[in-house]
Amino acid sequence: MNDLAVNPLLDLAGLPRFSAIRAEHVEPAVDATLAANRAAIERLLAEAREPAWDGFVQPLEDMNERLGRLWSPVSHLNAVMNNDALRAAYNNCLPKLSDYGTELKQDERLYRAYKAVAARPDFVDLAPAQKKVIENILRDFRLSGAELNAADKKRFKDIEQELSTLQSKFEENVLDATNAWELFITDEQGLAGLPESARAAARQAAERDGKSGWKLTLHMPSFLPVMMYADNRELRRQIYEASATRASELGPHAGRWDNSAGMQKILALRAEKAKLLGFANFAALSIATKMAESTDEVFTFLRDLAARSRPAAQKELAELRAFAAERFGMTSIEAWDIPYYSEKLRQERYDFSEEDLRPYFPEPQVVGGMFDVVRRLYGLEIHEVQGVELWHPDAHFYEIRDAGGQVRGRFYMDLYARPHKRGGAWMDDCMSRKRDAQGVQVPVAYLTCNFSAPVGDKPALFTHDEVTTLFHEFGHGLHHMLTLVDYTSVAGINGVEWDAVELPSQFMENWCWERQALDVLARHHETGAPLPEELYRKMIAARNFQSAMQMVRQIEFSLFDMRLHSDDLMKSRISAHGSPPSPPGRGNEGEGNELKDFRLAIQGLLDEVRQEVSVVFPPGFNRFPNSFGHIFAGGYAAGYYSYKWAEVLSADAFSKFEENGVFHRQTGEEFLHNILEQGGAYEPMELFVRFRGRKPKIDALLRHSGLAA
Numbered sequence: 001m002n003d004l005a006v007n008p009l010l011d012l013a014g015l016p017r018f019s020a021i022r023a024e025h026v027e028p029a030v031d032a033t034l035a036a037n038r039a040a041i042e043r044l045l046a047e048a049r050e051p052a053w054d055g056f057v058q059p060l061e062d063m064n065e066r067l068g069r070l071w072s073p074v075s076h077l078n079a080v081m082n083n084d085a086l087r088a089a090y091n092n093c094l095p096k097l098s099d100y101g102t103e104l105k106q107d108e109r110l111y112r113a114y115k116a117v118a119a120r121p122d123f124v125d126l127a128p129a130q131k132k133v134i135e136n137i138l139r140d141f142r143l144s145g146a147e148l149n150a151a152d153k154k155r156f157k158d159i160e161q162e163l164s165t166l167q168s169k170f171e172e173n174v175l176d177a178t179n180a181w182e183l184f185i186t187d188e189q190g191l192a193g194l195p196e197s198a199r200a201a202a203r204q205a206a207e208r209d210g211k212s213g214w215k216l217t218l219h220m221p222s223f224l225p226v227m228m229y230a231d232n233r234e235l236r237r238q239i240y241e242a243s244a245t246r247a248s249e250l251g252p253h254a255g256r257w258d259n260s261a262g263m264q265k266i267l268a269l270r271a272e273k274a275k276l277l278g279f280a281n282f283a284a285l286s287i288a289t290k291m292a293e294s295t296d297e298v299f300t301f302l303r304d305l306a307a308r309s310r311p312a313a314q315k316e317l318a319e320l321r322a323f324a325a326e327r328f329g330m331t332s333i334e335a336w337d338i339p340y341y342s343e344k345l346r347q348e349r350y351d352f353s354e355e356d357l358r359p360y361f362p363e364p365q366v367v368g369g370m371f372d373v374v375r376r377l378y379g380l381e382i383h384e385v386q387g388v389e390l391w392h393p394d395a396h397f398y399e400i401r402d403a404g405g406q407v408r409g410r411f412y413m414d415l416y417a418r419p420h421k422r423g424g425a426w427m428d429d430c431m432s433r434k435r436d437a438q439g440v441q442v443p444v445a446y447l448t449c450n451f452s453a454p455v456g457d458k459p460a461l462f463t464h465d466e467v468t469t470l471f472h473e474f475g476h477g478l479h480h481m482l483t484l485v486d487y488t489s490v491a492g493i494n495g496v497e498w499d500a501v502e503l504p505s506q507f508m509e510n511w512c513w514e515r516q517a518l519d520v521l522a523r524h525h526e527t528g529a530p531l532p533e534e535l536y537r538k539m540i541a542a543r544n545f546q547s548a549m550q551m552v553r554q555i556e557f558s559l560f561d562m563r564l565h566s567d568d569l570m571k572s573r574i575s576a577h578g579s580p581p582s583p584p585g586r587g588n589e590g591e592g593n594e595l596k597d598f599r600l601a602i603q604g605l606l607d608e609v610r611q612e613v614s615v616v617f618p619p620g621f622n623r624f625p626n627s628f629g630h631i632f633a634g635g636y637a638a639g640y641y642s643y644k645w646a647e648v649l650s651a652d653a654f655s656k657f658e659e660n661g662v663f664h665r666q667t668g669e670e671f672l673h674n675i676l677e678q679g680g681a682y683e684p685m686e687l688f689v690r691f692r693g694r695k696p697k698i699d700a701l702l703r704h705s706g707l708a709a
Contacts, residue, residue, distance in 0.1 A: 004032050009070050015410075015444065016073035016430065018391045023085035026074050030093045033070055034100050037063045041110070051113040052120065053130060060110075061133070065434060065488045071097065072430050076446055079422040080414055081391050082175065091168055098164040102157040105144030114138055129681035133489045136680075143277060143288060152276050159269045159276075166262050166269070170247075171422065171633035173257035174626075177246040178218045179419055180253055183239070186213040190232055195355045198225035200455040218243050219417045221452040227339040228354075240336035241621065248623035249599070259626045264598045266632055270565065283566035286638035291497040291645070291684050295566055298641050302562070305644060305698075306555045306613040308707055312548035313615045320345055320546075335618045346545050352538035354463045360535075361467055362525035363415070363460040369521035370474060373511050377668035378482075378676075379403050385410070394418070394453075400481060409481025410444045415470070416460065417450035424629075425449040425469050427476035427505075432494060435486035443492055445477040459525055464539065467521065468512045475508030476501075478676055485679040495680025498639050502646030503653065503684070504676060510654040513543065514662045544706030551705060552613050558641040560609045561631045565638040567605065649688060651700035656692060 004010055008020035009029035040063060048056045071093075078090045104110060117123065118134050126134075141147075145156035184206060185191055191199055191214060201221060202214035209215060216222050216239060226239050245251025247259040270282040279285040283295045292298050324330035324341040327348075333341060347353050371382040381401050388397040395414040402408050412430065417423075430444040449469060454460045462470070479501075480492035489495055511517040515536060522531040602625055610617055618624070630636040653671065660667045674691040688696060702708040 004028060007032075009074065012066060012069050015388060018073065018077070018389045020389075021073060021077065023083075023089045026086070026089035027092055029070055030096060033067055034096060037067065037100070041104070041107075045109050045113065048113055050120075051116045052122075053117065053126060056113060057117060057130075057134065061434075061488055062436070065432065067097075067100075068429070068488075069431055072428070076428060076430070077391060080448060082420040082422070087172065091165065094164045094168055095161045098161040099157065102144060102160045105141055106146050106148070106153050106157065108146065111138075111141045111146045114141065127487075129485045129487045129490050129679075132495065132681050133487050136489065136495055139289070143285070145276065148276060156273065156276055159273045163266060163269050163273075166266050167633045170259050170262050170266070171629055173247040173259050173262070174629055174633075175420075175422055177253055177257045177627075178423060180256075181218050181242045181246075183216045184211060184213050185216065188214070190235060191230065193229045193231035194225055195229055195358075197355065197358055197452065197455070197461060198222070198229070201452060204455050218246070219423065220450055221417050224339075227336065228343045230340070233337070233340075236336040236340060237334070244335075244618065244622040244624065246623070246627045248626040250621050250623060259632070260599055261595055263602070263625065263632055264595065267564065270637065281566040283562055283638040286565065289497065290639065290642075291499045292641075295562065295638075298562055298645075299559075301645065302555050302559050302641055303613075306552060306559075308702065309548045309551040309555065309705075310613060310615065312707060313552045316546050316549050317615045323348075335616065335622070338616060342546060346542055350538050350542040350545070352535075352542045354465065356535060357464045357522075357531075357539065358461045359526070360522040360524050360531050361462040361464065362458075362523070363454075363462065365523045365525070366462055366467055366470065366521055367413075369517070370471060372520045373517050374400075374474075374478070376663045377665070378672045379665070379669075380408065380482075392418075407442050409477075410442060411447055411477055411481060412445070413447045415449045415451050416453035418453070421448075421450065423450055425473050427473045427480065427493075429480060429493065432480075432488045433483050433485065433491040434488045440486070443481045443483065445480045447473050447477050449473060461525060464512065468509050471508040471512050472505045475505035478508070479504040479679075482672065482676045483679040484677040485681045487681075490680035492679050497680075497684050498635065499642035499645040500649065500684035502642055503649045503688075506643075506647050506650035507653050507671075510650075510657070511662065513540065516662055547705045548707060549615060551707070552615060554644055556609055556614045557628075558644060559613060560606050560625075561636070561640040562638055563605060563609060564602070564631070648698050648701050649684075649696050651704050652696045652698075653688070653692060655700040 007025050007029050008017040009025050010032065011017060040059070044056060044059060051057075074086075074090060074093070078086055114134060114137055118138060123131070123134075145153050148156060185202070188199075191202070194202075198221075199214065202216055205215035205217070205222070206213050216226060218239070223239060223243060227236060230236050242252050245254070247257045249255050249258050249260060267282075270285075274280070274282040274285040277285060279288070281295075283298075287293075287295055287298065292301075320338070320341055321330075321333060323345045324333050324337065327344070328341070330337065330341070343353065374380050374382060379402065382398055383401075385397050385399050390397065390412070392414065394416050395412055397412050398410065399407055400409040400411075426446075426448050428446045428448070430446055431441060433443040434441045447470075449466070451462055451466045451470075452460055476493065479496075483492040485491040493501055512521070518531050518536065523529065606625065625632075630640055631638075636642065653675075657664060657667055670691055675687055678687050685695065699708065
């Protein structure tokens, strides 16, 4: 479709026109916008005798913002309504966007112009946010190869393009492998132990396929109940193996969507990119844009946390093994047994199960209660808006207004798991705040989760873990939407150091445990009764059940990620020209030794990390790295530690509410004004100190995790 005049992606007058967007609109819109931007940049460079903010920087900011707005609905639809045509269009555009981004950051004329802006006498008169924009851009020029020679610039550009394609393919392989596995159960005895909510969802899934019985999948609302409750050990092993071998050379779809060769190339290209820029490794390059000052500081942080957590984790696992042996005669337990017997132990120890809470967390009550928490903390009102174009009947649209009736932000929310939707939960940017002659552009966010959908005529009933995930993503959303920064590059989540960006999200999770908040969050879906005090006490008592095991698991992922991107051990095993993946349906037969060596090396590294910090050791067929999208497809490469780093910040920030009251309005407004409204305009440590009055301490995290001395 080449008629650009009617291309909905080029209509940026309002919200995305989801009902009109088709795959054939994508490439023409991207091509036209990139061509227009390139022409405009040439004009700017030709006319900019003395580059300044208004005549040079702001027009470039506006161009990048328009390109981001065009691409945002494409990227979003590719994640939530994936199909072959859209996927092809999306992937065809990735190299074009990568080329354009690298081209800009390597343009010596642009680099000189930005340096000229920074050298102007009136630079000191710019707003702090404007200065931060320019400082970040100059840093990014250096980190994008602007100071390289011509040959190295070309190689850098090729690397960026190939990484973009490989990372997208990694994510697609995980999605396809997840969607491909399904199991139909025809005898209800096979589902013994599963709660009624999981059985009803499985029956509804089978009915949607026109089949009798019950359908199980690898999507979390189906997978987790089997792992936690299914009495059938073989069923648990079967679904565990299918999940643990996704996108690998093993398992039920061995070799069909194998990510191994792609991972090898991704790591090689990242290492080469870092070397071109003069860094020892990719981890050092990654840290250059983060709050942590060095890779050594990150390693010290993780190992210190492991030393504090691992003894308790070893004790927790020993208790679990003793319980399984004594009560169930299990002489040994495997990875697919741990969630099951952990749940049995929790129920015995605390007379409590996650399923006990589910009836008290119907979606309307949870969503409305979450909005009420925000109202009490920040004085903001949130209401659903009808008549907005959406991509699926599950999606809804809301707006946030302040006490004066001013719209502060808008957001889409799409909460349920379904086929052709990427797994996990995330917040993404639809529109960012900016100010121009027409006024302020209100920021818009996407909030996406994969929760249990409604069954029959009941509302969706969430687990407490799902409620916590929703609060986490909404914390990201508030950070994006409540910004008062008028310059897109540092407004909301933009420009925030990656290891600080999780602060507002993890901070919000705390209210999911507070009685005062649960009084508005939790109501029985049939009777409207509040969460009984006895059940609340059991929930709180069980809060830190196996928290040390969970802590070392996250440390394992973080340390593996950092070592993967920094260790000499991997260098000899990684090549940018790895062997091709095995043919569909085949495992190790016929593949090159180089790829086999890589698999051995990556598994060897993971085993080393586990020996150092872990307590649970999965079976040899486990291929967790092959579906570790955070580091191979997302933005967390040599940055997964950010979750734990930011958890220190969030726990310490919340401790101020513990001191003053969990709904203390003044403290809420201090967090709003010093953290949420400031975006990336200031260094995160400066903002934290403004709010807390001092630098962060680890004490609150250890106390919240039950690990305090």
